[in-house]
Amino acid sequence: xxxxxxxxxxxxxxxxxxxxxxxxxxxxxxxxxxxxxxxxxxxxxxxxxxxxxxxxxxxxxxxxxxxxxxxxxxxxxxxxxxxxxxxxxxxxxxxxxxxxxxxxxxxxxxxxxxxxxxxxxxxxxxxxxxxxxxxxxxxxxxxxxxxxxxxxxxxxxxxx
Amino acid sequence: xxxxxxxxxxxxxxxxxxxxxxxxxxxxxxxxxxxxxxxxxxxxxxxxxxxxxxxxxxxxxxxxxxxxxxxxxxxxxxxxxxxxxxxxxxxxxxxxxxxxxxxxxxxxxxxxxxxxxxxxxxxxxxxxxxxxxxxxxxxxxxxxxxxxxxxxxxxxxxxxxxxx
Numbered sequence: 050x051x052x053x054x055x056x057x058x059x060x061x062x063x064x065x066x067x068x069x070x071x072x073x074x075x076x077x078x079x080x081x082x083x084x085x086x087x088x089x090x091x092x093x094x095x096x097x098x099x100x101x102x103x104x105x106x107x108x109x110x111x112x113x114x115x116x117x118x119x120x121x122x123x124x125x126x127x128x129x130x131x132x133x134x135x136x137x138x139x140x141x142x143x144x145x146x147x148x149x150x151x152x153x154x155x156x157x158x159x160x161x162x163x164x165x166x167x168x169x170x171x172x173x174x175x176x177x178x179x180x181x182x183x184x185x186x187x188x189x190x191x192x193x194x195x196x197x198x199x200x201x202x203x204x205x206x207x208x209x
Numbered sequence: 210x211x212x213x214x215x216x217x218x219x220x221x222x223x224x225x226x227x228x229x230x231x232x233x234x235x236x237x238x239x240x241x242x243x244x245x246x247x248x249x250x251x252x253x254x255x256x257x258x259x260x261x262x263x264x265x266x267x268x269x270x271x272x273x274x275x276x277x278x279x280x281x282x283x284x285x286x287x288x289x290x291x292x293x294x295x296x297x298x299x300x301x302x303x304x305x306x307x308x309x310x311x312x313x314x315x316x317x318x319x320x321x322x323x324x325x326x327x328x329x330x331x332x333x334x335x336x337x338x339x340x341x342x343x344x345x346x347x348x349x350x351x352x353x354x355x356x357x358x359x360x361x362x363x364x365x366x367x368x369x370x371x372x373x
């Protein structure tokens with residue numbers, strides 16, 4: 050159970066996704082620790098079916114609610130709920146079909162970069178995309194991180 | 210539960226909640242029970258076009274007997290028209306939205322923040338901290354927390370953005 054095992058599982062199940070949020074920021078150099086994996090996923094029917102099947106296998110359940118409440122993990126749940134926050138056997142996972150400030154999966158994919166995670170390769174939202182997303186989310190903890198991400202953009206630019 | 214969280218749990222803007230309370234003459238109550246009734250009210254109002262008061266009456270009647278399949282179907286006299294609510298689907302979607310509300314993805318607060326500074330959990334909520342993650346973490350032992358930090362830190366250090 051770990052961020053790495055979730056990423057490996059998603060890749061192995063052939064899920065089309067882009068990592069956003071804390072893990073993406075970490076990939077770009079942020080020192081902040083994150084407990085959950087945030088992903089934006091393709092809403093193509095076959096991708097939704099594969100994702101729903103994988104999450105069912107992982108015993109995914111909405112996070113922060115009492116156990117035993119009604120919950121159906123299927124394509125329709127992914128289609129009708131734009132943000133889903135889950136606890137799974139592999140860890141905490143948040144699903145987004147759209148990233149505010151950036152757009153739908155196609156837009157997020159265009160704004161992504163390839164990340165080498167050692168055991169797994171994946172796409173992650175780039176730094177400008179992360180800044181837009183944080184500003185659009187607008188929560189104090191998101192806005193808190195904007196200066197750090199903007200500094201990373203500048204430092205990476207100077208490094209070249 | 211805050212107004213923002215309740216609004217998120219029922220997939221409506223906070224303004225709709227405030228208007229509904231006023232029209233239905235309800236005292237403001239931000240509870241899961243109230244959220245469930247208003248969630249179904251909103252589904253009936255938005256998807257079928259029922260007037261708010263009628264939608265609310267139907268929602269309350271339906272949720273009074275959650276385990277009775279018959280209560281989720283309402284027929285007109287003579288059976289010419291019927292409203293059928295997919296109980297399992299509604300409750301599942303409500304669970305997802307409740308989780309989202311508690312994880313800190315509630316409707317963004319607008320306007321000036323309150324003068325009285327909040328502390329502790331209330332302050333964290335307002336800041337957008339995902340309290341569900343904190344609660345999950347508290348279920349683990351210190352050793353488990355540190356082990357996961359170690360594993361995840363090692364993984365995080367191995368991440369490398371490929372040059373384009």
